[in-house]
Amino acid sequence: xxxxxxxxxxxxxxxxxxxxxxxxxxxxxxxxxxxxxxxxxxxxxxxxxxxxxxxxxxxxxxxxxxxxxxxxxxxxxxxxxxxxxxxxxxxxxxxxxxxxxxxxxxxxxxxxxxxxxxxxxxxxxxxxxxxxxxxxxxxxxxxxxxxxxxxxxxxxxxxxxxxxxxxxxxxxxxxxxxxxxxxxxxxxxxxxxxxxxxxxxxxxxxxxxxxxxxxxxxxxxxxxxxxxxxxxxxxxxxxxxxxxxxxxxxxx
Amino acid sequence: xxxxxxxxxxxxxxxxxxxxxxxxxxxxxxxxxxxxxxxxxxxxxxxxxxxxxxxxxxxxxxxxxxxxxxxxxxxxxxxxxxxxxxxxxxxxxxxxxxxxxxxxxxxxxxxxxxxxxxxxxxxxxxxxxxxxxxxxxxxxxxxxxxxxxxxxxxxxxxxxxxxxxxxxxxxxxxxxxxxxxxxxxxxxxxxxxxxxxxxxxxxxxxxxxxxxxxxxxxxxxxxxxxxxxxxxxxxxxxxxxxxxxxxxxxxxxxxxxxxxxxxxxxxxxxxxxxxxxxxxxxxxxxxxxxxxxxxxxxxxxxxxxxxxxxxxxxxxxx
Numbered sequence: 001x002x003x004x005x006x007x008x009x010x011x012x013x014x015x016x017x018x019x020x021x022x023x024x025x026x027x028x029x030x031x032x033x034x035x036x037x038x039x040x041x042x043x044x045x046x047x048x049x050x051x052x053x054x055x056x057x058x059x060x061x062x063x064x065x066x067x068x069x070x071x072x073x074x075x076x077x078x079x080x081x082x083x084x085x086x087x088x089x090x091x092x093x094x095x096x097x098x099x100x101x102x103x104x105x106x107x108x109x110x111x112x113x114x115x116x117x118x119x120x121x122x123x124x125x126x127x128x129x130x131x132x133x134x135x136x137x138x139x140x141x142x143x144x145x146x147x148x149x150x151x152x153x154x155x156x157x158x159x160x161x162x163x164x165x166x167x168x169x170x171x172x173x174x175x176x177x178x179x180x181x182x183x184x185x186x187x188x189x190x191x192x193x194x195x196x197x198x199x200x201x202x203x204x205x206x207x208x209x210x211x212x213x214x215x216x217x218x219x220x221x222x223x224x225x226x227x228x229x230x231x232x233x234x235x236x237x238x239x240x241x242x243x244x245x246x247x248x249x250x251x252x
Numbered sequence: 253x254x255x256x257x258x259x260x261x262x263x264x265x266x267x268x269x270x271x272x273x274x275x276x277x278x279x280x281x282x283x284x285x286x287x288x289x290x291x292x293x294x295x296x297x298x299x300x301x302x303x304x305x306x307x308x309x310x311x312x313x314x315x316x317x318x319x320x321x322x323x324x325x326x327x328x329x330x331x332x333x334x335x336x337x338x339x340x341x342x343x344x345x346x347x348x349x350x351x352x353x354x355x356x357x358x359x360x361x362x363x364x365x366x367x368x369x370x371x372x373x374x375x376x377x378x379x380x381x382x383x384x385x386x387x388x389x390x391x392x393x394x395x396x397x398x399x400x401x402x403x404x405x406x407x408x409x410x411x412x413x414x415x416x417x418x419x420x421x422x423x424x425x426x427x428x429x430x431x432x433x434x435x436x437x438x439x440x441x442x443x444x445x446x447x448x449x450x451x452x453x454x455x456x457x458x459x460x461x462x463x464x465x466x467x468x469x470x471x472x473x474x475x476x477x478x479x480x481x482x483x484x485x486x487x488x489x490x491x492x493x494x495x496x497x498x499x500x501x502x503x504x505x506x507x508x509x510x511x512x513x514x515x516x517x518x519x520x521x522x523x524x525x526x527x528x529x530x531x532x533x534x535x536x537x538x539x540x541x542x543x544x545x546x547x548x549x550x551x552x553x554x555x556x557x558x559x560x561x562x563x564x565x566x567x568x569x570x
Contacts, residue, residue, distance in 0.1 A: 028350055050374060051297055052448045062566065065349040068297040068324070068448055069503055069510060070566040081449045082297065082323060083378030090375070090394055113371060118404050124362040124369060126354065128401065129324060129345035132373035136395045159400040174398030175409065175418030250351060 003234050005146065005187035006252050008206060010036060010242055011234040013098065013144045013185045022046045023096045024089055024134050027064050027072070028251045030098035030144050032242060039241055046077075048094060050130035052085050054078040060244050063251065067130070086130065089137035092178065097138030099131045100145050103156045106200050106220045108143065108163025108181040108193060110135065111156035118158055128160045135161035140182045147186035147217045154220040164198035171198075188214050190231065194223055201225065207233040253291070255380075255406045256389040256423035264460045275441040275464075275492040279544065282463045282491035283309040286429050290315070291342075293381070293427035293459055294322040295452040299348065299502040299510045301445075302328060303433035305465050305495040308538045308547065310431070311335055321427060323377055323451055326502070327518065330357040331538075333367055334530035341367060342425070344374040351512075352519045357527055372396075372405055376422050378451055383424035385457030392419040430459035433499045434484070435507070437466040438475045441489030442482045447505025447567075449483060456484045465495040467507060495544050497556060509562035511555065 003011075006029055013033035017023060018041050025034040025047055035058050038045045046055050051068020055077030058064075064072035073079055080088075088094060101110030102125055112131055116122030135141050141163075145151060163181045164171050171180070183203075184191040190204035201223035202214055211224060246252045253260055283306060286292060292310070296302045307328050320332055321342035329346055332338035334357060346358050346369070361367040372380070375395045383391040396402055397409070397420045408421045432452050436444040443464060445452060456462045464484075469492075475482060498504075501511035521529035541547035548556065 051300070052450065059566070065351060065512070066298045066300065066324075068300045068450065070447065070505055070563060071509075073447060073505070074566055075568075079448050081378075081453070082451050083375060083382055083454065086375035086378065086395070113400075118400070120365065121363055123354075124359050126347040127343065127345040127369075127371045128373045130374040132399055132401060133375040133395045136373075136397060136399070137375075159398070162398045165398050171398060175394070175420065176397050177394070177417065 001233065001236055001239065003239055004252060007239060007242055008234055009144060009146065009185065009187045010252065011238045012190065012206065012231060013142065014040070016142050016183060016185060017042045017045060017096065020045060020095045022048060022094050023098060024048045024050070024094045024138050025098045026100065027067055030100070031063065032245060032251055033098065033144065035245055036238060036241055040238065048085065048088070050082065050085055052079050052082050054080065058245065061247050063246055086133050086137065089133065092139065094138045096140045096142055097134035098142055098144050099134050099161055100143065101131065101161060103151055103153050104143060104145060104184065105153055105156045106222065107165060107167045107198050108184065108200065109156050109159045109165060110143065110161040110163065111158045113158045113160045115157055131161040135163070136176055136179065138179055141179060142182060143184040145184065145186055147188040147214065149217050149219050152218040152220065164193065167198040188217060191222065199223055202228055204229050204231050206231050253426050255425060257426065258387055258389045258424060261384065261426040262387060268460065272440070272487060274439055275486065275489050276439045276469065277491050277493060279305060279309040279493050279495070282306070282493055283313055285461055285463065285491065286310060286315055288315055289317040290428035291319040291321065293430045293455045294320060294328070295430065295432035295450065295455050296499065297448070297450045298324040298326045300448060301433050301450065301504055302326060302499050302502040303431040303465055304328065304500065304502060305498040305544045306431040306463055311337065311534060311538050312542070321425065323374055330355060330530055331534060333357055333361045334527050335534060338367060340370055342370045342372070342377070344372050344377050348515055348519065352515060356522050357530055360527065370405065371401060373401055376401070378454070379422050380425035381451055381454040381458045383422065384426045385454040388424060390421045390423050392421055394420065396420045425458060427455070427459040429461045429463060430455045432456060432462065432464045434464060434466050435504065436468050436470045437464060437492055438470055438472045439492070440472065441486035441492050442475045443484035443489065444481045445483050453483045456488050462489050463491045464489050465493045465498040467496055467498060467504060469494045497548055498544065500548065500556065501551065506567045507563055508556065508559040509566065511559055
């Protein structure tokens with residue numbers, strides 16, 4: 001069974017939603033993962049999208065490109081205002097938030113704002129959007145990203161979305177009393193965090209990926225335990241479902 | 253206006269001439285109320301319900317020194333940059349969407365130091381409009397804390413007077429002008445929106461002057477028959493213009509889907525010609541089409557009908 005890195009990413013991310021009742025998902029791979037989970041092991045999953053959608057079902061072939069268009073509202077249960085949508089997360093109703101970013105560091109902080117200094121950036125990126133809010137307010141944050149050395153940097157140029165900040169208890173010290181980054185799902189494997197220091201730790205390898213490949217594609221020293229389980233490869237049914245959702249492969 | 257200055261914001265509202273009557277006017281008259289240097293807040297979100305007819309008239313009138321704010325800023329931000337009309341962008345995100353990549357124009361202007369990019373989190377900006385709509389100087393929130401966004405914005409932290417926990421405070425944002433596109437309104441300015449409400453009602457309440465385009469003007473009787481559907485009351489609105497397809501080629505929920513092929517062509521031109529492509533686009537679609545009817549004619553009826561068909565499929569009313 002052959003599959004692309006983004007298909008692998010979508011399937012692995014979807015499997016993280018076992019037993020989850022609500023997910024705050026961005027568009028692209030995160031939304032595809034959430035819909036896949038909804039159609040397989042998490043039928044009761046309520047998807048929430050920041051543009052103001054609660055409980056959409058998504059019409060195959062008509063995946064939304066933005067967080068706030070009709071495609072994303074297909075058969076939804078509620079279309080609240082954007083501010084109110086985030087306030088459900090601030091109140092604590094959202095189990096999982098899926099986020100990504102251009103850069104991620106050894107404490108799981110994400111940057112989607114600038115490469116270089118903020119005032120005189122080398123590259124001005126699009127910005128936070130709702131990423132900061134999702135990372136600040138959901139109970140559990142799962143980062144979904146391709147595993148590349150230029151993304152996995154020792155220290156992000158700008159903390160757009162908080163992970164564990166400077167490690168230890170610095171996240172809660174800053175006032176972020178709730179929520180934590182639980183996992184980083186990549187096309188190479190699954191990463192978690194050391195309980196005390198909050199440094200990134202390798203917790204699973206995708207089929208075909210090696211520890212060497214992970215370390216080579218990570219720009220900082222991550223913790224490598226002695227035993228690393230290998231994740232189950234994407235199944236035909238999962239891939240078929242994904243491909244039916246995105247037949248033109250806009251995101252896969 | 254200084255962020256959070258609720259006293260000044262209230263004073264400006266009280267000094268405004270008030271009317272409970274007719275709000276209907278023309279695009280030219282409505283937009284004539286915008287002054288050089290104003291802070292203009294834009295309703296909708298990204299490529300949904302963008303008040304494009306109002307924005308294009310703003311460009312035709314060649315206003316200068318503007319600050320524009322929007323929760324997610326689409327390529328209308330590029331137009332104001334290319335026209336040299338904007339000094340500061342206040343937003344949480346700038347682009348069109350994943351398939352179109354980073355905004356080349358925005359990068360050029362912001363990295364070159366020509367335009368200032370003030371970045372907030374999406375909720376942070378939403379709460380700024382809401383605080384203003386509430387008439388209070390700030391709102392406390394649990395978002396943005398610990399991030400570097402705190403250091404580049406006018407947020408403050410405080411220790412909660414009840415629990416002692418650390419809170420992020422975002423200052424109210426009182427725009428001079430709000431530009432909104434809604435589905436329906438009566439001639440008194442009572443506005444009805446279908447589908448996503450986005451932040452429009454808060455933005456309307458926050459601004460000193462509120463300019464609205466509606467797809468359709470409906471009777472006062474129809475508003476009174478379904479008062480629960482009114483999301484912005486007439487007394488908030490200063491000027492109203494009937495503009496069918498007033499957000500096209502962006503989407504208007506239930507009425508027409510965004511025309512992604514148009515976005516593709518727009519971005520392809522920028523990739524080959526850079527900022528000149530935007531100038532040419534404005535020459536053709538904005539300055540070359542002085543009325544909205546002439547503008548829509550550039551797309552053709554077939555395309556408008558096609559996008560309307562897509563919308564009906566998506567809302568299950570085909």
